[in-house]
Amino acid sequence: MNALASIDSEGSVALGEPVDVTIENVVKAFDDTPALHGVSLDVKAGELVALLGPSGSGKTTLLRILAGLDAPTAGRVLFGGEDALGLAVQDRNIGFVFQHYALFRHMTVFDNIAFGLTVRPRAQRPSKADIRRRVLGLIDLVQLNGLDKRYPTQLSGGQRQRVALARALAIEPRVLLLDEPFGALDAQVRKDLRRWLREIHDRTGHTTFFVTHDQEEALELADRVVVMSKGRIEQVGSADDIYDSPASPFVFGFIGESSLLPVTVADGAAVLDGVPTGLSAPGAAAGPATLGFRPHDVVLVEDDGPALRGRIIAERRHGARRRLELEVGREHHRAEIDVEVGAPRPEGGRIAFRPERWRIFPPR
Amino acid sequence: MARATAFAFRKPSVLPGFGLTLGFAVAYLSLIVLVPLAGLVVKTASMGWPEFWSLATDPRTLAALRLSFGASAAAAAMNAVFGLLVAWVLVRYEFPGKRIIDAMVDLPFALPTAVAGIALTAIYAPNGWIGRYAAEAGVKIAYTPIGIFIALVFIGLPFIVRTVQPVLEDMDREVEEMAATLGANRLQTVVRIVLPTLAPALLTGFALAFARAVGEYGSVIFIAGNIPYVSEIAPLLIVIRLTEFNYAAATAIATVMLALSFVILLAINLLQAWSRRRLGHD
Ligand SMILES: Nc1ncnc2c1ncn2[C@@H]1O[C@H](COP(=O)(O)OP(=O)(O)O)[C@@H](O)[C@H]1O
Ligand SMILES: [Mg+2]
Numbered sequence: 001m002n003a004l005a006s007i008d009s010e011g012s013v014a015l016g017e018p019v020d021v022t023i024e025n026v027v028k029a030f031d032d033t034p035a036l037h038g039v040s041l042d043v044k045a046g047e048l049v050a051l052l053g054p055s056g057s058g059k060t061t062l063l064r065i066l067a068g069l070d071a072p073t074a075g076r077v078l079f080g081g082e083d084a085l086g087l088a089v090q091d092r093n094i095g096f097v098f099q100h101y102a103l104f105r106h107m108t109v110f111d112n113i114a115f116g117l118t119v120r121p122r123a124q125r126p127s128k129a130d131i132r133r134r135v136l137g138l139i140d141l142v143q144l145n146g147l148d149k150r151y152p153t154q155l156s157g158g159q160r161q162r163v164a165l166a167r168a169l170a171i172e173p174r175v176l177l178l179d180e181p182f183g184a185l186d187a188q189v190r191k192d193l194r195r196w197l198r199e200i201h202d203r204t205g206h207t208t209f210f211v212t213h214d215q216e217e218a219l220e221l222a223d224r225v226v227v228m229s230k231g232r233i234e235q236v237g238s239a240d241d242i243y244d245s246p247a248s249p250f251v252f253g254f255i256g257e258s259s260l261l262p263v264t265v266a267d268g269a270a271v272l273d274g275v276p277t278g279l280s281a282p283g284a285a286a287g288p289a290t291l292g293f294r295p296h297d298v299v300l301v302e303d304d305g306p307a308l309r310g311r312i313i314a315e316r317r318h319g320a321r322r323r324l325e326l327e328v329g330r331e332h333h334r335a336e337i338d339v340e341v342g343a344p345r346p347e348g349g350r351i352a353f354r355p356e357r358w359r360i361f362p363p364r
Numbered sequence: 365m366a367r368a369t370a371f372a373f374r375k376p377s378v379l380p381g382f383g384l385t386l387g388f389a390v391a392y393l394s395l396i397v398l399v400p401l402a403g404l405v406v407k408t409a410s411m412g413w414p415e416f417w418s419l420a421t422d423p424r425t426l427a428a429l430r431l432s433f434g435a436s437a438a439a440a441a442m443n444a445v446f447g448l449l450v451a452w453v454l455v456r457y458e459f460p461g462k463r464i465i466d467a468m469v470d471l472p473f474a475l476p477t478a479v480a481g482i483a484l485t486a487i488y489a490p491n492g493w494i495g496r497y498a499a500e501a502g503v504k505i506a507y508t509p510i511g512i513f514i515a516l517v518f519i520g521l522p523f524i525v526r527t528v529q530p531v532l533e534d535m536d537r538e539v540e541e542m543a544a545t546l547g548a549n550r551l552q553t554v555v556r557i558v559l560p561t562l563a564p565a566l567l568t569g570f571a572l573a574f575a576r577a578v579g580e581y582g583s584v585i586f587i588a589g590n591i592p593y594v595s596e597i598a599p600l601l602i603v604i605r606l607t608e609f610n611y612a613a614a615t616a617i618a619t620v621m622l623a624l625s626f627v628i629l630l631a632i633n634l635l636q637a638w639s640r641r642r643l644g645h646d
Contacts (some may be wrong), residue, residue, distance in 0.1 A: 069541050096545040101540040106560040107644045116546035117555070153643070171546055250402040 010359070018207045019080035019174045021066070026075030028061050028231075035061045036231045043224075045080075048201050048208040050218035053228030054254070059211040062228075063177045064203050066209065068092045079174060091176075093099040095168030097207070099180040100158045103152040109253035110148040113138055118136045138166040141200065158189040165197075176206040177258070180213070190214075194221055215255050219243065227251050250288045256294060258334035261308075261328060263291040263322065263360070268358060273329040278306030281360040288363050293355035295323060298337040303352040309334060312349040317341075391435075401622065409617045411612050419616035423593055424574055426599065431622060432598040433628075435509060436577035438569050439516035447524025447569065454525070455532040469525045472518055477582025480628070484515050507589025511598065515583045520573030525567035529564055534585045562644065569634040571629055 021043040028036040036058045043049050051059045064070040066077060068089035084092060104112050104243045113135045117126055126134065139148055142162040150218030152160055161181055167242045168176060181197075182190040198221055201208055212218050218225050219239040226252075227242060235247040246252035249260050261275065263270040265286050270279045272291070279291065295318075299308050317323075321338040328335045337353055408416060418426070454466055472480065488495040488505040498505050505511050535558070543553040559566075581599045588595045598621055605614035 067545055069545070089541075090547045091547060092545075093547075094545060096542065098538050098542065100538065101535075102536060102542040102559060104539065104543075106639075115543070115548070115556075117554045118542075119546065119548040165540075167546070 007210070011105055017080075017228075018205055019172060020045050020078075021175060021207055021209075022076075022078040022081070023062075023066075024078070026062070026065060026077065027063060027073045028058075028070065029073045030176065034070070034231055036065075037080075038088075039228075039231070039233055041226060041233065041236065043207060043209070045207055046205045048198075048210060048221065049224045049226055050217040050222035051209060051211045051226050051228060052213070052215060052254075053234075054213055057228040058231040059228055061231075063096075063179050063209060063211055066175065067094050067096050067177055067239050075335075092184050093171065093173055094172060095173030095176045097161070097164045097176075097178045097181045099169050099183045100108065100267075101152070101164045103160055103163060103167075105152050106152075107148050107153070108148065109139070109144065110135055112152070112163055113166045113170050134170065135166075138170055141169070141283045142166045143196075157185050157194060161185065161193065162264070169206075173206060176208040178208065179211045180208070182217070183212070191219070197221065205270075229254070240331050246292075246359065248364075249292055252359060257296075258292055258294055259335070261291045261335060261338070262291055264347040265289050265360065272308065272333075275309075275329065277308055279355065279358055279360075284360045285362060290303050290361040290363070291358060292361060293358040295336045295338045296321070297357045298338060298339075298353050298355050300343065301354050303350070307352040307354050308335075309350065311349060311354045312346075324351070328362040367554040389546070404615060404618055404622065405616045407611075411616070416616050416619075419619050422613070424596075424611075425617055425620075427593045428596050428601040429617070429624070430599040431512065431596070432578055432621070433624060434518055435512045435597075436574050436580075438593035439520050439577050440574040440642075442513075442517050442567055443520045443524045443573050444570050447521050447573075448528055448566065451520070451525045451528040451532055456528060460591065461520055465624065467576060469522050472520075473522050473578050476560075477519065477580065480518060481583035484511070484583065486589060488514060491584060506587050507595060509595055510586040511589070512584050513586050515615065516577040516580060519583055520577050522559055523576060524566070524569035526641060527565045528562055531565040535561060559645065563639040564636050567632055567639065571636075572630040575580070575625065575629060581630060603636070 007337055010070060012047060016175065021041075023041040025040055025042075026036055027038050039058070041049075043339045044322075051062065055060055061070065065253045066074045067082075067086070068087060071085070079092070087260065098255035098310075104115065107115070115130050117131045125131075136148070139145060142165055144159060144162055144166070147155065147159065152363070154161065155163065157212075161184075165178075165181070182193050185193065193219055197210075208216070210221060219242070222239070224236060225242050226236050229250050235242060235251045237245075242251060242255055246255060252258050254262055261272060263272050265271070265281045267286075268281055268284075270277045270281050270291050277291070281289065295339050303309065308328055312324050313327055314325040315322055316325075318338060320341070321340050322343070324337050324339060326337065327333070374587070411419075432513070451467065454462065454469075485506055487490075487493050488498070490496065490499040490504065490506065490509055492506070496506055505514065539557060539561075540553050545555050548556070578598060581597075582602075584597055585600055588597060590596050590600055598617055602617050603612045605611075605617065
């Protein structure tokens, strides 16, 4: 279990000193189409941050810029307060793990992990015996004992990704960059590796960027979650911040299940298509806004006061409850709510409801 | 059971059609390749060992065989280097006229070999475009083994380019990027990552180019000058023996060529199987 401790006692795995990473107004355009619109982020030494966002939101682009595989169009990147953009990929000392492993297929597990050490200039290259000790220590750390002579094609997906991680750790990186490392694996293996990665991070303490489009993975694993959308950072915060105080309709919609409705704020309350909803909007400026609520935070009400009203267009079983798909308001906005399985089906499918918790977001 | 395992082919598949396709492949190969070759061997066998040996070790025959196999190996090796370079440029870079160059690679395939031979001779002869300057520098290209080598390089190039190109296209850029993040410079990445990945395709291309060069006739005889002991290739010597109605000598040379080619190609094949296995193809 305490693999690293044993390596430490032999003095052979000196970890690269983890550094603060500062990203300042990084812009990246591919042939005029921007992939990052001025991203800024401060990450403390040893912190594990998750970059969470849908496909195409610019997560990989940001990682590649940090690694030096791409150059930003504008902006600065600092490692430990020093400019990193001036350094070539080879000199940045970062550990990168790709979603599809990118293992060297003609090399054994041992040679894959040793690669970064064996390509060092002679003066910095550890002795053969040192390399061997270090690689075997890493193999132990990633729990692949006995597989050092295998070729990558003789390993399962989860094992391959562990080789990729060990290979990245071997060069004593200052920063660890993981691009959807578990994206190609099945659910159970993902869960195991997630826990295992957290343990490794707690033991090795690298500054780590972990990219994922899986919110569960991000919320469970990371010290801080960075939610990205369309090349912008939408919100940075702990799992609780992100879940309980989403900063934008996008975050609210992306984290957990949600319904979003375009409303107007008038006299401190939300109005949908001219009909009062009875939902207060404390502190919100008058004018257009977005109302958000979660399907499970809804109660059915009598159809006589202010409420949201809709017509059922579909229903399906959803866990212990039943999910209704509704057309809400005069303009038939789509929304989803959960009701008890035994709830009577209303006359003509018309239904009135009220979120018990809701959020009002100002327009962008 | 014991019989079944003794005769088990490598991984008989659950997919139907294995027996049928194997049977067809064997029958087809026998008809097209084995029967004519068997005829050759039978003919040789009928002449008796001492006669065969004296014919095969005739100094002029030996000189021709040495030239044919030596020049072919040298040309295939040259093509392995520069064909790889051409494939690399075609796959990795965008430049104007790329499609045209890509199409040009196939020209040695398409051109009648005699045309290629005459064109090469015109260029490299002592009064030709290039031959003139070579002659000034004191180097004779046409009518020497150098000319043969150039003709064989010309006809062998497409084999290397066309076998390496698809593998290079399929190669994952992320693997090379990975090597860079681990601190490898470009040279280390090419030598330790790219070349081993390309090795099986390179060997295939080498074997094809080599085999083609050994059997090449049309493009070589014009530029070779065909001076016995100097620039006379084995296939030409066979033709010469045939025109002299010396069938025994022709057959003996052919049999030696056949045996040598088979051994060399088998060796390349084994080498290739070994490098493929290392890449995890099996
Ligand atoms: N090499 C490239 N050339 C052109 N556009 C690119 C390139 N790489 C990424 N993009 C574009 O940049 C945007 C962000 O991509 P990416 O960073 O890969 O997103 P993510 O990793 O979050 O899925 C996408 O719209 C994508 O099409
Ligand atoms: Mg990506």
